[in-house]
Amino acid sequence: MSLMGFLDRYADVSAIDTAIEPARRAVQGLPSGLKDVLHGTWLGHPLHPVLVQVPVGTWVSAGLLDAVPRLRPAATLLIGTGVAAAVPAAMSGAADWSEQGAGVRRLGAVHAVLNTAALGLYVGSLVARSKGRGTLGRVLAYSGLGVAGGAAAIGGHMSYAQSSGASHAATAVRALSSDWIDLGPLDDLPEGRPTMRTGKGGSMAVPLAVVRRGARVDVFVGACSHLSGPLDEGVVETVRGSECLVCPWHGSAFDLDNGEPRRGPAANPQEKLEARMEAGRVMARVPSRHR
Numbered sequence: 442m443s444l445m446g447f448l449d450r451y452a453d454v455s456a457i458d459t460a461i462e463p464a465r466r467a468v469q470g471l472p473s474g475l476k477d478v479l480h481g482t483w484l485g486h487p488l489h490p491v492l493v494q495v496p497v498g499t500w501v502s503a504g505l506l507d508a509v510p511r512l513r514p515a516a517t518l519l520i521g522t523g524v525a526a527a528v529p530a531a532m533s534g535a536a537d538w539s540e541q542g543a544g545v546r547r548l549g550a551v552h553a554v555l556n557t558a559a560l561g562l563y564v565g566s567l568v569a570r571s572k573g574r575g576t577l578g579r580v581l582a583y584s585g586l587g588v589a590g591g592a593a594a595i596g597g598h599m600s601y602a603q604s605s606g607a608s609h610a611a612t613a614v615r616a617l618s619s620d621w622i623d624l625g626p627l628d629d630l631p632e633g634r635p636t637m638r639t640g641k642g643g644s645m646a647v648p649l650a651v652v653r654r655g656a657r658v659d660v661f662v663g664a665c666s667h668l669s670g671p672l673d674e675g676v677v678e679t680v681r682g683s684e685c686l687v688c689p690w691h692g693s694a695f696d697l698d699n700g701e702p703r704r705g706p707a708a709n710p711q712e713k714l715e716a717r718m719e720a721g722r723v724m725a726r727v728p729s730r731h732r
Protein backbone atom coordinates (compact mmCIF):
# COMPACT_ATOMS: atom_id res chain seq x y z
CA MET A 442 0.00 0.00 0.00
CA SER A 443 1.32 3.46 -0.86
CA LEU A 444 1.96 6.00 1.86
CA MET A 445 -1.43 7.63 1.29
CA GLY A 446 -3.24 4.41 0.41
CA PHE A 447 -4.68 4.13 3.90
CA LEU A 448 -6.71 7.27 3.20
CA ASP A 449 -8.55 5.48 0.41
CA ARG A 450 -9.16 2.55 2.75
CA TYR A 451 -10.64 4.96 5.28
CA ALA A 452 -12.74 6.65 2.58
CA ASP A 453 -14.49 3.28 2.08
CA VAL A 454 -15.62 3.06 5.73
CA SER A 455 -19.31 3.89 5.76
CA ALA A 456 -19.70 3.59 9.55
CA ILE A 457 -18.73 7.24 9.95
CA ASP A 458 -21.62 8.49 7.79
CA THR A 459 -24.27 8.60 10.51
CA ALA A 460 -21.95 10.73 12.66
CA ILE A 461 -21.23 13.32 9.96
CA GLU A 462 -24.67 13.50 8.32
CA PRO A 463 -26.14 16.03 10.83
CA ALA A 464 -23.26 18.42 10.12
CA ARG A 465 -23.78 17.98 6.42
CA ARG A 466 -27.49 18.74 6.67
CA ALA A 467 -26.76 21.83 8.78
CA VAL A 468 -24.37 23.20 6.15
CA GLN A 469 -26.78 22.37 3.34
CA GLY A 470 -29.43 24.37 5.19
CA LEU A 471 -27.51 27.63 4.82
CA PRO A 472 -29.03 30.23 2.45
CA SER A 473 -28.17 29.37 -1.16
CA GLY A 474 -26.73 32.85 -1.82
CA LEU A 475 -24.28 32.47 1.07
CA LYS A 476 -23.33 28.98 -0.06
CA ASP A 477 -22.60 30.23 -3.57
CA VAL A 478 -20.34 32.93 -2.14
CA LEU A 479 -18.52 30.24 -0.15
CA HIS A 480 -18.28 27.85 -3.11
CA GLY A 481 -16.70 30.55 -5.28
CA THR A 482 -19.46 30.37 -7.91
CA TRP A 483 -19.13 34.15 -8.38
CA LEU A 484 -15.36 33.75 -8.91
CA GLY A 485 -15.55 30.91 -11.42
CA HIS A 486 -13.08 29.01 -9.24
CA PRO A 487 -13.40 27.16 -5.92
CA LEU A 488 -12.92 29.70 -3.12
CA HIS A 489 -11.58 27.28 -0.48
CA PRO A 490 -8.08 26.77 -1.99
CA VAL A 491 -7.78 30.54 -2.36
CA LEU A 492 -8.66 31.27 1.28
CA VAL A 493 -6.51 28.55 2.82
CA GLN A 494 -3.39 30.27 1.49
CA VAL A 495 -3.61 32.76 4.37
CA PRO A 496 -3.60 30.44 7.40
CA VAL A 497 -1.12 28.06 5.75
CA GLY A 498 1.22 30.88 4.73
CA THR A 499 1.06 32.78 8.00
CA TRP A 500 1.44 29.71 10.21
CA VAL A 501 4.41 28.36 8.27
CA SER A 502 6.03 31.81 8.33
CA ALA A 503 5.35 32.13 12.04
CA GLY A 504 7.14 28.82 12.57
CA LEU A 505 10.24 30.26 10.92
CA LEU A 506 10.08 33.57 12.82
CA ASP A 507 9.60 31.78 16.15
CA ALA A 508 13.02 30.22 15.63
CA VAL A 509 14.63 33.68 15.83
CA PRO A 510 14.14 35.28 19.31
CA ARG A 511 14.04 38.92 18.19
CA LEU A 512 11.40 38.10 15.52
CA ARG A 513 8.93 36.37 17.85
CA PRO A 514 6.57 39.38 18.18
CA ALA A 515 6.10 39.21 14.38
CA ALA A 516 5.36 35.48 14.70
CA THR A 517 2.58 36.28 17.17
CA LEU A 518 1.06 38.74 14.68
CA LEU A 519 1.16 36.14 11.92
CA ILE A 520 -0.44 33.48 14.11
CA GLY A 521 -3.28 35.87 14.96
CA THR A 522 -3.76 36.64 11.27
CA GLY A 523 -3.90 32.93 10.46
CA VAL A 524 -6.44 32.27 13.22
CA ALA A 525 -8.72 35.01 11.88
CA ALA A 526 -8.34 33.78 8.28
CA ALA A 527 -9.02 30.16 9.23
CA VAL A 528 -12.68 30.91 9.95
CA PRO A 529 -13.80 31.91 6.41
CA ALA A 530 -11.50 29.22 4.98
CA ALA A 531 -13.26 26.60 7.09
CA MET A 532 -16.69 27.92 6.09
CA SER A 533 -15.88 27.68 2.38
CA GLY A 534 -14.49 24.19 2.85
CA ALA A 535 -17.61 23.10 4.71
CA ALA A 536 -19.86 24.39 1.92
CA ASP A 537 -17.92 22.40 -0.70
CA TRP A 538 -17.72 19.33 1.54
CA SER A 539 -21.48 19.17 2.01
CA GLU A 540 -22.01 18.62 -1.74
CA GLN A 541 -19.32 16.01 -2.34
CA GLY A 542 -19.53 12.23 -2.68
CA ALA A 543 -19.37 9.85 0.28
CA GLY A 544 -15.62 9.13 0.18
CA VAL A 545 -14.67 12.79 0.05
CA ARG A 546 -17.08 13.57 2.89
CA ARG A 547 -15.49 10.88 5.09
CA LEU A 548 -11.98 12.19 4.52
CA GLY A 549 -13.25 15.75 4.75
CA ALA A 550 -14.56 15.06 8.24
CA VAL A 551 -11.05 14.06 9.37
CA HIS A 552 -9.58 17.06 7.56
CA ALA A 553 -12.00 19.33 9.45
CA VAL A 554 -11.35 17.73 12.86
CA LEU A 555 -7.59 18.10 12.44
CA ASN A 556 -7.88 21.70 11.27
CA THR A 557 -10.14 22.51 14.23
CA ALA A 558 -7.56 20.97 16.55
CA ALA A 559 -4.81 23.01 14.89
CA LEU A 560 -6.89 26.16 15.28
CA GLY A 561 -7.38 25.39 18.97
CA LEU A 562 -3.63 24.91 19.44
CA TYR A 563 -2.91 28.24 17.78
CA VAL A 564 -5.53 30.03 19.88
CA GLY A 565 -3.91 28.44 22.93
CA SER A 566 -0.55 29.68 21.68
CA LEU A 567 -1.86 33.24 21.45
CA VAL A 568 -3.28 33.04 24.98
CA ALA A 569 0.01 31.68 26.33
CA ARG A 570 2.00 34.42 24.59
CA SER A 571 -0.33 37.11 25.93
CA LYS A 572 0.42 35.84 29.46
CA GLY A 573 4.16 35.94 28.89
CA ARG A 574 4.50 32.16 28.62
CA GLY A 575 6.47 32.27 25.39
CA THR A 576 7.90 28.76 25.55
CA LEU A 577 4.47 27.20 25.95
CA GLY A 578 3.20 29.46 23.17
CA ARG A 579 5.86 28.19 20.79
CA VAL A 580 5.27 24.55 21.72
CA LEU A 581 1.56 24.95 21.06
CA ALA A 582 2.23 26.75 17.77
CA TYR A 583 4.63 24.10 16.48
CA SER A 584 2.14 21.41 17.52
CA GLY A 585 -0.56 23.28 15.60
CA LEU A 586 1.70 23.46 12.57
CA GLY A 587 2.21 19.70 12.63
CA VAL A 588 -1.51 18.97 12.96
CA ALA A 589 -2.38 21.51 10.25
CA GLY A 590 0.22 19.87 7.99
CA GLY A 591 -1.50 16.51 8.42
CA ALA A 592 -4.86 18.10 7.63
CA ALA A 593 -3.38 19.74 4.52
CA ALA A 594 -2.06 16.37 3.31
CA ILE A 595 -5.55 14.92 3.57
CA GLY A 596 -6.98 17.97 1.79
CA GLY A 597 -4.47 17.48 -1.00
CA HIS A 598 -5.50 13.83 -1.35
CA MET A 599 -9.15 14.90 -1.57
CA SER A 600 -8.28 17.35 -4.35
CA TYR A 601 -5.81 15.33 -6.40
CA ALA A 602 -6.74 11.70 -5.81
CA GLN A 603 -10.48 12.17 -5.36
CA SER A 604 -10.96 15.14 -7.71
CA SER A 605 -12.94 17.22 -5.24
CA GLY A 606 -12.93 20.79 -6.51
CA ALA A 607 -11.51 19.82 -9.91
CA SER A 608 -13.60 20.35 -13.02
CA HIS A 609 -15.02 17.02 -14.13
CA ALA A 610 -16.03 18.62 -17.44
CA ALA A 611 -12.42 19.55 -18.22
CA THR A 612 -11.44 15.91 -17.80
CA ALA A 613 -14.18 14.79 -20.18
CA VAL A 614 -13.45 17.39 -22.87
CA ARG A 615 -9.86 16.21 -23.22
CA ALA A 616 -11.14 12.84 -24.41
CA LEU A 617 -12.81 14.45 -27.43
CA SER A 618 -11.33 14.48 -30.90
CA SER A 619 -10.04 17.91 -31.99
CA ASP A 620 -11.89 17.64 -35.34
CA TRP A 621 -15.29 19.11 -36.08
CA ILE A 622 -17.96 16.66 -34.89
CA ASP A 623 -21.19 16.21 -36.84
CA LEU A 624 -24.10 16.33 -34.37
CA GLY A 625 -26.81 15.83 -36.99
CA PRO A 626 -29.51 18.07 -38.49
CA LEU A 627 -30.57 21.22 -36.65
CA ASP A 628 -34.19 20.27 -37.29
CA ASP A 629 -33.79 17.10 -35.19
CA LEU A 630 -33.06 19.12 -32.04
CA PRO A 631 -35.98 20.00 -29.77
CA GLU A 632 -36.49 23.64 -28.88
CA GLY A 633 -35.31 24.88 -25.48
CA ARG A 634 -34.41 21.65 -23.73
CA PRO A 635 -31.13 19.76 -23.52
CA THR A 636 -30.58 16.72 -25.68
CA MET A 637 -27.76 14.23 -25.67
CA ARG A 638 -25.49 13.87 -28.66
CA THR A 639 -22.30 11.83 -28.74
CA GLY A 640 -18.90 13.20 -29.54
CA LYS A 641 -16.01 11.17 -30.93
CA GLY A 642 -13.27 10.66 -28.41
CA GLY A 643 -10.62 8.31 -29.70
CA SER A 644 -11.76 4.86 -28.57
CA MET A 645 -14.61 6.19 -26.46
CA ALA A 646 -17.84 8.14 -26.96
CA VAL A 647 -18.20 11.38 -25.01
CA PRO A 648 -21.74 12.55 -24.10
CA LEU A 649 -22.54 16.13 -25.07
CA ALA A 650 -25.49 18.25 -23.92
CA VAL A 651 -26.94 20.25 -26.82
CA VAL A 652 -29.48 23.07 -26.41
CA ARG A 653 -31.27 24.64 -29.37
CA ARG A 654 -32.82 28.08 -29.11
CA GLY A 655 -34.23 28.90 -32.56
CA ALA A 656 -31.35 28.91 -35.02
CA ARG A 657 -28.84 29.05 -32.19
CA VAL A 658 -27.24 25.92 -30.75
CA ASP A 659 -25.14 25.70 -27.60
CA VAL A 660 -23.05 22.57 -27.13
CA PHE A 661 -21.57 21.57 -23.78
CA VAL A 662 -19.67 18.61 -22.45
CA GLY A 663 -22.39 16.40 -20.99
CA ALA A 664 -20.63 15.72 -17.67
CA CYS A 665 -21.28 18.53 -15.18
CA SER A 666 -18.14 20.30 -13.99
CA HIS A 667 -19.19 19.73 -10.36
CA LEU A 668 -19.44 15.93 -10.12
CA SER A 669 -20.17 14.69 -13.66
CA GLY A 670 -23.97 14.88 -13.46
CA PRO A 671 -25.74 14.28 -16.82
CA LEU A 672 -26.51 17.77 -18.13
CA ASP A 673 -28.49 16.37 -21.05
CA GLU A 674 -31.05 15.28 -18.42
CA GLY A 675 -31.22 18.79 -16.96
CA VAL A 676 -33.47 21.71 -17.83
CA VAL A 677 -33.11 25.20 -19.28
CA GLU A 678 -34.10 27.89 -16.76
CA THR A 679 -33.52 31.57 -16.16
CA VAL A 680 -31.24 31.81 -13.11
CA ARG A 681 -30.15 35.19 -11.75
CA GLY A 682 -31.01 36.88 -15.02
CA SER A 683 -29.27 34.43 -17.35
CA GLU A 684 -30.64 31.57 -19.40
CA CYS A 685 -28.94 28.54 -17.94
CA LEU A 686 -28.52 24.82 -18.32
CA VAL A 687 -29.35 23.36 -14.89
CA CYS A 688 -27.81 20.10 -13.68
CA PRO A 689 -30.29 17.48 -12.44
CA TRP A 690 -28.03 16.27 -9.61
CA HIS A 691 -27.30 19.28 -7.37
CA GLY A 692 -28.86 22.17 -9.29
CA SER A 693 -25.77 23.97 -10.56
CA ALA A 694 -26.76 26.42 -13.29
CA PHE A 695 -24.46 27.25 -16.22
CA ASP A 696 -24.95 30.27 -18.45
CA LEU A 697 -25.88 29.06 -21.94
CA ASP A 698 -23.86 31.89 -23.48
CA ASN A 699 -20.49 31.02 -21.96
CA GLY A 700 -20.79 28.13 -19.50
CA GLU A 701 -20.06 30.33 -16.47
CA PRO A 702 -21.72 29.08 -13.26
CA ARG A 703 -24.61 31.28 -12.14
CA ARG A 704 -25.60 29.02 -9.22
CA GLY A 705 -23.58 26.46 -7.29
CA PRO A 706 -22.44 24.18 -5.94
CA ALA A 707 -20.34 24.26 -9.13
CA ALA A 708 -17.59 26.87 -9.01
CA ASN A 709 -15.86 25.85 -12.23
CA PRO A 710 -17.42 26.78 -15.58
CA GLN A 711 -18.95 24.14 -17.83
CA GLU A 712 -16.87 23.30 -20.90
CA LYS A 713 -18.57 24.71 -23.99
CA LEU A 714 -17.70 23.62 -27.51
CA GLU A 715 -17.46 25.83 -30.58
CA ALA A 716 -20.50 25.33 -32.82
CA ARG A 717 -21.36 26.18 -36.42
CA MET A 718 -23.96 25.20 -39.02
CA GLU A 719 -23.00 23.34 -42.19
CA ALA A 720 -25.74 22.58 -44.74
CA GLY A 721 -28.37 22.47 -42.01
CA ARG A 722 -26.29 20.23 -39.75
CA VAL A 723 -24.81 21.16 -36.39
CA MET A 724 -21.05 20.90 -36.17
CA ALA A 725 -19.05 21.26 -32.94
CA ARG A 726 -15.46 21.02 -31.83
CA VAL A 727 -13.51 21.49 -28.63
CA PRO A 728 -12.14 24.96 -27.88
CA SER A 729 -8.54 25.56 -28.93
CA ARG A 730 -7.22 25.41 -25.34
CA HIS A 731 -7.99 21.69 -25.37
CA ARG A 732 -6.82 20.88 -28.90
Ligand code: FES
Pocket residue numbers: 665666667668669670688689690691692693705706707
Ligand atom coordinates in the same frame (compact mmCIF):
# COMPACT_ATOMS: atom_id res chain seq x y z
S1 FES B 1 -23.06 17.09 -10.56
FE1 FES B 1 -23.41 18.40 -8.90
S2 FES B 1 -24.43 20.08 -9.79
FE2 FES B 1 -23.98 18.80 -11.44
